[in-house]
Amino acid sequence: MEKTHAVYSTKTKIVRLIIWLFLAFVAVITIFPVCYVIFGSFKDNKELLVGGSSILPQKWVFDNYVQAWKQANFATYTMNSVFLSLAVMLISLINASMAGYVFARKNFKGKELLYMLFVAFMFINVGSVSLRPLFELAVKLKMNKSLLAVAIISAGGGQATFIFLCRGFVNSVPKELDEAAKMDGCGFFRIYYQIILPMLKPALATIGLFLAIGYWNEWYQSSLFLSEKVSVYPLQYTLYKVVNKVNSLKSTVAGQYVDLSDLPSNGLKMANAILATGPVILIYPFVQRYFIGGITVGAVKG
Secondary structure, eight states, X not given: OOOXXXXXXXXXXXXXXXXXXXXXXXXXXXHHHHHHHHHHTTSOHHHHHHOXXXXXXXXXXXXXXXXXXXXXXXXXXHHHHHHHHHHHHHHHHHHHHHHHHHHHHOOOTTHHHHHHHHHHTTSOOOGGGGHHHHHHHHHHTTOTTSHHHHHHHHHTTTHHHHHHHHHHHHHHSOHHHHHHHHHTTOOHHHHIIIIIHHHTHHHHHHHHHHHHHHHXXXXXXXXXXXXXXXXXXXXXXXXXXXXXXXXHHHHHHTTSSOOGGGSSOHHHHHHHHHHHHHHHHHHHHHHHHHHHHHHHHHHHHO
């Protein structure tokens, strides 16, 4: 069977060519900075400062990664970031799925008003106003020496959006399933974890991936709520301190008879960036469809 090919008019071909050129331009300006950082992480500081027409290193230098691995104690702090990401993700998923189920299925006084308040907070950012009381509470409960405190505090933020998505998915589940389960003797909570929870997999996958990637890059709250117990810092905050240390060293020797290009600055920063973002860059292409699909379906069904 012969394949048929679409025949385009000259005007359509020109429009398609313009679209393809525009998309190619966007792809180049999006990918180029990433490639620059990757190849720049293998350059010494002199080559980065002098520049040149070639994006590829004239001499491949792997010492930047060695220094970044040693200074950041990468293995330990990576496990801290993994723990923080998973803890926030699990706490938030349990909280959002239960709240979404209650708002969708349970009738109680003031439900609509409470839900409207939750939805309103999707558009309100209290910023740093809540940080001081949360910090004082963490200190009084002696939770400022563990990542668990940061995980619990972080899991409390952004719940309105997640509850909104879960409620939309629960509303899409036919209530006849609940009624059939009740006839079989299931209670309200058993219906949740045996019927509703499996149905929520697309929404939970979307929320879980969003949280895991977001809190993999978390460092600000860790700098506020954790004490000077270095072993519990997440990776991003540790890399932030390493970069600040390098910049401080550069400022200290400035004006002295020291060649600044000999200091481990730009190349070390780029190596830190690749080590920190590498896992996310490798994983994201395989899971990004869950972001688009889950958020779109949840918004439509909500």
